[in-house]
Amino acid sequence: MMAFRFLKSLLAAVCLAVLCPAHADEGYPARIRIGIQKGDGLVALRASGKLEQAFAVHHVNVTWHEFVYGAPLVEAINAGDVDVGTVGSTPPIMAQAGAAPAVVYVAYAPKLVKSYAIVVPKDSPVQNLHDLKGRKIAFAKGSQGHLFVLKALQDAHMAPDSAQFAYLSYGDARSAFERGFVDAWAVPDPRYADTELSTGARTILTIGDLSVPQYGFYISTRDFAQKYPAALRLLFDELGRQTRENLAHPEDTARFLSGNTGVPLQVWDRAISRLEWGVGYPIPDEVLRAQQDSANLAFDTKVIPRRIDVRQAVLQIK
Incomplete structure (x- = not known):
């Protein structure tokens, strides 16, 4: 009987460790789906494989989804096909005005200057x-x-x-x-x-x-950000570490990205010196004021059908 119980326990352990997938830790999703664009800072993080390692500790699967520009990425997040991604200032303004009301700002990228x-x-x-x-x-x-x-x-x-x-x-x-x-x-x-x-x-x-700074943003859905703030913090912290490493070694990063993206080395050599990579959270007032200026401009020029308050679409991750 004791041998039978031992065998039963052993089989259960093997099932949990090998045959049965581990459950994500509490406060983390089973998977996180990340939207990227060709020139954003997430490209280097994806190529490094380090985010997968960080999330594996919490039994979270990472998948990457590439978009040509921000508007389709916003649509994918609003539809529930992607959990988080990075875009410029325009897509989340259009989302809040009616195209994708579930989308929220959760972090920001440095001021755009030369890129x-x-x-x-x-x-x-x-x-x-x-x-x-x-x-x-x-x-x-x-x-x-x-x-x-x-x-x-x-x-x-x-x-x-x-x-x-x-x-x-x-x-x-x-x-x-x-x-x-x-x-x-x-x-x-x-x-x-x-x-x-x-x-x-x-x-x-x-x-x-431009007279008013423009910023990039990291966006998610309100539901995902409220349920899994720890997952977003882990993503942003890993991205911050990777970005500091990339910017400290631009020549190595250019070679690394050229090999992983197919974009010629001389292109990355020129682009990296002026890319405003990075991430910050929570989002400060000066960034939100600049984004409100963009939102007001979008309404005044009929890009969006109604005036919006961007702060209503912000979910601060702390």
Whole structure:
């Protein structure tokens, strides 16, 4: 009988350790689905494999989902297909205004300064924003570039309709830019660096030149953030450590990312020096004030149908 009981206990232990999947620790989900874009700081974290190691301690599975720009990522989070991701300022504003009301801000990225720019062909006669009057500017509708262009026009005391907007995905915008179908392009790194190197594109304005700072954000759903704040803290803390390591060794990071993303080494060499990677939480007042300015601009220029208070879509992780 004792031998039978021992065998039964042994079989149960084997089932728990090998055959039966471990349950996630209390306060953690069974899996965390993370949305990324090509140039954001999560790309290096994914390539390192360190986040999987950190979450494995809590029996959490990590999956990654890549998006071309922010608006589709917001839709995926709102639909419950992704749990957390990073975007520019425009997508969460559009989400709160009606497209995805379940989405909330949970952290922020450093102020954008050099990693997003309005570029023109190398032989273009355009020297500044005023020279784009009546000309075509390309950007993805609902992307960070959308409000970047609108704010740039406002700062230049130009009406929103003084230039023509070509709403194009990054691939289509690149083709239109190279063929001369558009006169300018609002583009982020590493695509910005790639365009400079391959076409000789000239920069006429960077996002850091705007009168009000622009920030990136980490977004989730209110339900996920309320249930699993520990999981979000772990993600952000690991991202912070990885970012500090990457920025301290830019040449090594460029080689590492080139090998893992397929983006040429010379592109990453140029882009890394100006990428504003990092994460902070809770979100401070000055960041929320800047985002409210963007939200007001979005309403005034009819990008969104109603005025919003961005603080109502903030869930602070502490």
